[in-house]
Amino acid sequence: MNLRLPGPIPVPDEVAKASSSPMINHRGPEFADLSARTAEKLKQIYLTGNDLLTLTASGTGAMEAAVVNFMPPQSHALVITIGVFGNRFRDLVHAYGGVATVLEFEFGTAADLDVIEQALKRNNEIRTVFVTHNETSTGVTNPIVPELAKLAHDHEALLVVDAISSLSSVEFRTDEWDVDVVCSGSQKGWMTAPGLSFVSVNERAWQRHADNPQPRFYFDLLRHKNSLADGQTPWTPAISVWFSLDTALNMMLEEGVEAIWARHINAGQRVRNGVKALGLELFAAEGVESNTVTSIKVPDSLDGLEMLKIARERYNTVFAGGQASLKGQILRFGHLGYMPDEDLDAALQALANTLSDLDFKP
Numbered sequence: 001m002n003l004r005l006p007g008p009i010p011v012p013d014e015v016a017k018a019s020s021s022p023m024i025n026h027r028g029p030e031f032a033d034l035s036a037r038t039a040e041k042l043k044q045i046y047l048t049g050n051d052l053l054t055l056t057a058s059g060t061g062a063m064e065a066a067v068v069n070f071m072p073p074q075s076h077a078l079v080i081t082i083g084v085f086g087n088r089f090r091d092l093v094h095a096y097g098g099v100a101t102v103l104e105f106e107f108g109t110a111a112d113l114d115v116i117e118q119a120l121k122r123n124n125e126i127r128t129v130f131v132t133h134n135e136t137s138t139g140v141t142n143p144i145v146p147e148l149a150k151l152a153h154d155h156e157a158l159l160v161v162d163a164i165s166s167l168s169s170v171e172f173r174t175d176e177w178d179v180d181v182v183c184s185g186s187q188k189g190w191m192t193a194p195g196l197s198f199v200s201v202n203e204r205a206w207q208r209h210a211d212n213p214q215p216r217f218y219f220d221l222l223r224h225k226n227s228l229a230d231g232q233t234p235w236t237p238a239i240s241v242w243f244s245l246d247t248a249l250n251m252m253l254e255e256g257v258e259a260i261w262a263r264h265i266n267a268g269q270r271v272r273n274g275v276k277a278l279g280l281e282l283f284a285a286e287g288v289e290s291n292t293v294t295s296i297k298v299p300d301s302l303d304g305l306e307m308l309k310i311a312r313e314r315y316n317t318v319f320a321g322g323q324a325s326l327k328g329q330i331l332r333f334g335h336l337g338y339m340p341d342e343d344l345d346a347a348l349q350a351l352a353n354t355l356s357d358l359d360f361k362p
């Protein structure tokens with residue numbers, strides 16, 4: 001099966017093999033070595049000297065951790081949303097008693113920095129800003145993170161970024177851009193199975209943690225930081241996924257982070273060109289298309305769910321459908337992490353065959 005989702009993604013054989021290594025004591029020296037070295041390698045991809053914590057949870061767990069650790073209840077937060085995952089931050093802020101100002105930008109477009117600046121000026125109580133770097137539901141990358149960090153800090157706010165489907169694949173410079181909290185997840189560009197998520201935390205954010213009365217337990221990041229210093233995790237970790245991650249990180253560092261970014265730029269271009277050549281239109285606005293997932297408009301004459309079914313059943317290719325209001329409206333073609341060109345081309349061919357089976361005429 002050619003799995004062309006924007007996560008989970010196919011993993012290299014060596015990574016899959018690593019997950020079947022014999023179990024180890026999670027309170028013993030082997031795990032202490034494993035957790036220390038994966039944290040160091042993750043930092044090299046995050047381009048950060050900040051604390052880097054690994055949670056046994058999917059990406060949403062990392063997002064929830066960011067909210068419970070760094071947004072005090074009843075405090076004001078700005079949530080910038082360009083799709084389903086931005087809306088998830090909105091829902092988390094509401095769930096934990098934050099007062100949210102929500103800036104919604106049209107699905108398919110990126111966030112506008114001027115509008116954000118106006119919102120921050122209108123409400124000088126905003127202390128936390130949440131944004132999605134790469135909106136997987138629409139196939140758009142927000143290019144504003146470095147400027148947004150500066151803007152947030154000028155307004156005495158922390159910046160929390162969901163870089164779950166971009167970090168490791170698309171340029172992201174945690175320290176150079178001065179981003180306070182950055183979330184990511186193992187099943188995306190990290191070439192690993194689902195089950196682990198990552199959060200980087202800088203000093204500004206730790207200060208907020210110290211002043212934040214929000215109750216927290218499983219996701220209390222200070223417990224995770226202290227445990228990591230002792231070579232452990234506070235709770236039993238997903239050790240098999242951790243073994244895989246270790247192997248995947250070795251492969252990634254061998255390739256080099258900038259080479260990985262370049263490979264994703266090429267993959268994005270290759271898929272967008274291929275899709276347009278079939279007479280299909282892209283959903284993302286020009287110039288902000290994601291290099292990890294391409295969103296494709298379902299032509300008016302076709303049924304998006306039927307396209308997914310034909311591609312899967314006849315051509316062994318799994319694309320993702322649209323989420324929420326985009327269900328049936330778009331198809332999403334994942335191209336992140338491990339993705340030989342042959343697999344991308346085979347998926348483009350599967351799409352061409354599907355269109356031909358449905359008698360599509362551009």
Ligand SMILES: Cc1ncc(COP(=O)(O)O)c(C=O)c1O
Pocket residue numbers: 007058059060061085132134135136137162163164165185
């Ligand atoms: C941008 C983004 N944010 C958040 C999530 C949620 O992550 P998970 O499904 O691992 O909880 C995803 C996963 O699809 C994502 O792509």
